Amino acid sequence: MSAPLLTLVDLHKAYEVNNTAVSALRGIHLSVARGAIVGIIGKSGAGKSTLIRSINLLERPTKGSVIFDGQDLKTLTNENLRKVRQQMGMIFQHFNLLSSRTVFQNAALPLELQGLKKSEITNRVMPLLELVGLSGRLDYFPEQLSGGQKQRVAIARALALRPQLLLCDEATSALDPESTRAILNLLKQINQEMGLTIVLITHAMDVIKQICDQVGVIDEGQLVEWGEVVEVFANPQHPVTQRLIGQVVQWELPENLQPQVRSQQTAGLHLLVRLTFVNNSAKTPLISHIHERFGVTVNILQADLEYIHGNSLGFMLCQLIGTSQDIDKALHYLTEHSVKSEAMGYV
Amino acid sequence: MSNFALLSLTKALSETLYMVFISSIAGISLGLILGIILFFTQKSLNKRAQWLYQMLGFLVNVTRSVPFIILLIGIIPLTSLLIGTFIGTTAAIVPLTIAAIPFYARITESALFEVPLGLLEAAYAMGATRLQLIYKVLLPEAFPALMKGATLTMIGLIGYSAMAGAVGGGGLGELAINYGYQRFNTMVIVETVIVLVVLVQILQMIGDRIAASRHHYALLYFILLLGVISLLPFFFLSLHKTENTLRIGVISGVSEDVMQAAKEVAKNRYNLDLSMVTFNDYTLPNVALNDGKIEANIFQHQPYLDAQIQSRGFKLVTVAKTFVYPIGFYSRKIKQITQLKQKALIGISNDPSNQARALLLLQKAGLIGLKDKGSVTSTVQDIINNPKQLQFVTLDAAQLAHALSEVDLAAVNNDFLSSAGLTLSDAIIREDKDSPYANVMVVASRNQDAPWVQPLVEVMHSPEVNAATMQIYSKEGAIPAW
Numbered sequence: 001m002s003a004p005l006l007t008l009v010d011l012h013k014a015y016e017v018n019n020t021a022v023s024a025l026r027g028i029h030l031s032v033a034r035g036a037i038v039g040i041i042g043k044s045g046a047g048k049s050t051l052i053r054s055i056n057l058l059e060r061p062t063k064g065s066v067i068f069d070g071q072d073l074k075t076l077t078n079e080n081l082r083k084v085r086q087q088m089g090m091i092f093q094h095f096n097l098l099s100s101r102t103v104f105q106n107a108a109l110p111l112e113l114q115g116l117k118k119s120e121i122t123n124r125v126m127p128l129l130e131l132v133g134l135s136g137r138l139d140y141f142p143e144q145l146s147g148g149q150k151q152r153v154a155i156a157r158a159l160a161l162r163p164q165l166l167l168c169d170e171a172t173s174a175l176d177p178e179s180t181r182a183i184l185n186l187l188k189q190i191n192q193e194m195g196l197t198i199v200l201i202t203h204a205m206d207v208i209k210q211i212c213d214q215v216g217v218i219d220e221g222q223l224v225e226w227g228e229v230v231e232v233f234a235n236p237q238h239p240v241t242q243r244l245i246g247q248v249v250q251w252e253l254p255e256n257l258q259p260q261v262r263s264q265q266t267a268g269l270h271l272l273v274r275l276t277f278v279n280n281s282a283k284t285p286l287i288s289h290i291h292e293r294f295g296v297t298v299n300i301l302q303a304d305l306e307y308i309h310g311n312s313l314g315f316m317l318c319q320l321i322g323t324s325q326d327i328d329k330a331l332h333y334l335t336e337h338s339v340k341s342e343a344m345g346y347v
Numbered sequence: 348m349s350n351f352a353l354l355s356l357t358k359a360l361s362e363t364l365y366m367v368f369i370s371s372i373a374g375i376s377l378g379l380i381l382g383i384i385l386f387f388t389q390k391s392l393n394k395r396a397q398w399l400y401q402m403l404g405f406l407v408n409v410t411r412s413v414p415f416i417i418l419l420i421g422i423i424p425l426t427s428l429l430i431g432t433f434i435g436t437t438a439a440i441v442p443l444t445i446a447a448i449p450f451y452a453r454i455t456e457s458a459l460f461e462v463p464l465g466l467l468e469a470a471y472a473m474g475a476t477r478l479q480l481i482y483k484v485l486l487p488e489a490f491p492a493l494m495k496g497a498t499l500t501m502i503g504l505i506g507y508s509a510m511a512g513a514v515g516g517g518g519l520g521e522l523a524i525n526y527g528y529q530r531f532n533t534m535v536i537v538e539t540v541i542v543l544v545v546l547v548q549i550l551q552m553i554g555d556r557i558a559a560s561r562h563h564y565a566l567l568y569f570i571l572l573l574g575v576i577s578l579l580p581f582f583f584l585s586l587h588k589t590e591n592t593l594r595i596g597v598i599s600g601v602s603e604d605v606m607q608a609a610k611e612v613a614k615n616r617y618n619l620d621l622s623m624v625t626f627n628d629y630t631l632p633n634v635a636l637n638d639g640k641i642e643a644n645i646f647q648h649q650p651y652l653d654a655q656i657q658s659r660g661f662k663l664v665t666v667a668k669t670f671v672y673p674i675g676f677y678s679r680k681i682k683q684i685t686q687l688k689q690k691a692l693i694g695i696s697n698d699p700s701n702q703a704r705a706l707l708l709l710q711k712a713g714l715i716g717l718k719d720k721g722s723v724t725s726t727v728q729d730i731i732n733n734p735k736q737l738q739f740v741t742l743d744a745a746q747l748a749h750a751l752s753e754v755d756l757a758a759v760n761n762d763f764l765s766s767a768g769l770t771l772s773d774a775i776i777r778e779d780k781d782s783p784y785a786n787v788m789v790v791a792s793r794n795q796d797a798p799w800v801q802p803l804v805e806v807m808h809s810p811e812v813n814a815a816t817m818q819i820y821s822k823e824g825a826i827p828a829w
Binding site: 053056058082083085086088089090092094096098099100101109110112113141157158161167 | 463465466468469471472473474475476479483484487488490561
């Protein structure tokens with residue numbers, strides 16, 4: 001595996017607000033492989049906005065280093081930093097298009113700043129606007145476009161310099177669900193066709209689920225969880241992660257059930273388990289096997305099946321009804337078939 | 348006559364356009380730069396440059412709070428340094444520009460402040476330099492607000508340019524004040540105001556149209572180019588004109604008409620080019636003469652000149668006497684001096700020499716007694732005997748004729764008589780023909796023996812100038828003193 005495109009080493013950022021120091025980042029370590037789509041998720045105020053701005057040094061970290069393509073950005077002169085920034089496109093929640101420029105002129109701006117010739121600019125901008133599906137709206141002004149279209153212009157602009165890395169700052173937060181899906185598909189397409197590495201920050205787990213390869217969870221300035229998206233979904237460790245995952249999958253106990261759950265077994269109560277199926281285990285009829293082989297009846301209270309990057313991921317809350325020996329055997333059987341089971345209590 | 352009025356109206360309009368246009372371009376350009384510096388040094392963008400922001404902000408506020416007329420006088424040394432003279436239309440551009448800079452700087456600062464900070468971030472993220480950020484992002488995005496501010500600045504400068512008359516700047520404002528207001532000529536006032544209203548309307552319309560246009564650069568360049576091209580000849584003309592011409596300083600008002608006659612005589616008989624520089628007050632003509640900005644002035648009498656030389660150290664010398672313009676006391680309330688009530692309100696001039704002159708005349712009429720029998724330096728404080736307990740109010744000489752409706756009796760110089768609809772025969776008391784207050788023609792001491800002095804004296808003593816003077820001042824209003 002080649003060297004990562006981007007590495008963040010022990011990144012700290014402290015602000016001074018009304019003479020008191022506020023830490024936005026507290027020792028972030030992160031590595032982004034070439035061609036990956038990495039999502040950083042966290043609640044608002046967790047520090048994700050500061051994190052993404054630290055990558056292109058819009059915010060200068062107070063401690064730690066940003067290594068991009070082998071260069072430590074903090075050591076660069078202003079001139080060289082500008083050159084590096086041209087290797088990183090960036091798109092924003094509120095698009096940040098120039099209202100005084102047309103679609104074409106907005107996308108052409110980074111090339112103009114490079115002093116490229118008009119014909120060269122046209123040659124490079126036109127295919128990009130084609131790619132984002134706006135070649136029919138070259139002379140429109142931003143105010144005449146929908147949110148999704150504006151973000152498409154911003155993407156074309158961010159790609160104009162043929163960057164290695166695309167930074168997305170809450171790029172879909174201001175969009176409706178349909179536009180969000182379309183923009184995410186576009187990003188995925190760009191990632192696959194151009195091999196562009198993408199780092200995005202979001203507060204919506206849906207975004208992570210749809211396009212990310214790896215996910216990092218940030219809370220109070222620290223990276224509290226990191227891993228492949230499927231793995232993190234299947235086995236979230238940190239409470240913040242668990243809550244965030246609860247946004248998109250039926251993962252937690254339904255609220256009406258919660259008061260009925262007991263921690264001790266008494267007569268008439270049955271074991272409540274959460275089963276997590278990944279890939280093949282989600283496709284094998286394991287539930288009927290349990291009944292057939294161990295005589296354990298499965299009463300399904302809640303179930304959800306998600307597809308993440310071609311991986312299927314299932315969650316099931318169920319009562320297991322049978323003798324405790326049979327149930328133990330059944331759980332052992334499930335573990336053998338890579339199904340994770342967690343006892344939640346008795347109900 | 349109407350042809351003359353039209354001519355002076357178009358001349359004044361072109362002077363106004365010239366002053367306002369050049370000072371707008373200079374003031375807006377410099378104000379834009381200052382405003383950009385203010386924007387980038389503000390607290391949210393640059394914590395370390397706070398000292399610069401505070402300092403520039405203070406300078407801007409100070410300049411903006413100085414009344415324009417004070418600024419006009421206060422920066423005379425700077426104007427002289429830059430233009431070579433502080434009088435005339437071109438010289439008026441300097442104070443107008445100085446007034447426009449801080450105003451437009453604040454407009455720029457707030458216009459840039461309206462540009463979303465996200466755009467700055469986006470520009471930096473795509474590797475823009477500070478300069479690129481300014482001209483590719485900030486200025487185009489703030490353009491409508493900047494353009495509206497520019498229109499506002501230009502219209503403000505039109506207002507300020509009215510005061511340029513104080514330094515002989517000409518323009519519509521001076522026309523309205525000197526020919527309209529001071530001569531009670533309502534027609535001139537109405538005409539100039541109409542021209543000003545139309546001018547402001549046109550400017551506002553063009554400004555709004557450019558602000559709303561998407562192709563702002565092309566339009567702006569086009570108009571700037573057009574303006575500069577149309578005004579350049581005027582500029583060179585006004586610089587060039589001063590070279591072979593004798594500039595004569597006079598007080599605006601009827602003296603200008605006498606000078607018109609003098610101009611013709613000088614040209615026809617002596618091949619001298621005279622150009623008239625008009626002033627609104629009695630101090631600047633001597634300052635200008637002392638500094639060599641004009642070659643001669645004709646507006647004062649010997650006692651006033653002596654007082655000025657003594658207090659200001661001017662190196663000026665009298666080369667000829669012209670006319671005695673007897674001062675008189677006038678009233679709109681009484682017909683005879685015996686009707687003057689106890690504690691009546693008397694208006695007299697606030698400049699020392701005209702004040703003394705008026706007091707001496709009152710003493711002669713037996714109304715007051717002055718310390719040591721009075722002198723050319725007597726003031727209101729020197730009144731030791733005031734049986735009628737007269738109250739004195741001192742006013743600018745030009746204002747005394749207007750004040751007649753407010754006071755019981757006012758001393759009015761001849762210059763302002765005809766414009767107030769008065770003649771010397773209306774005077775309730777007036778000076779005799781033997782007054783020491785004959786007007787004099789004054790030049791700088793170094794020019795005392797210059798070849799043009801004698802011809803100039805002969806021009807002023809010519810029958811034509813005499814006749815013109817007699818026509819303007821009714822009989823006995825002006826008495827040849829040579």
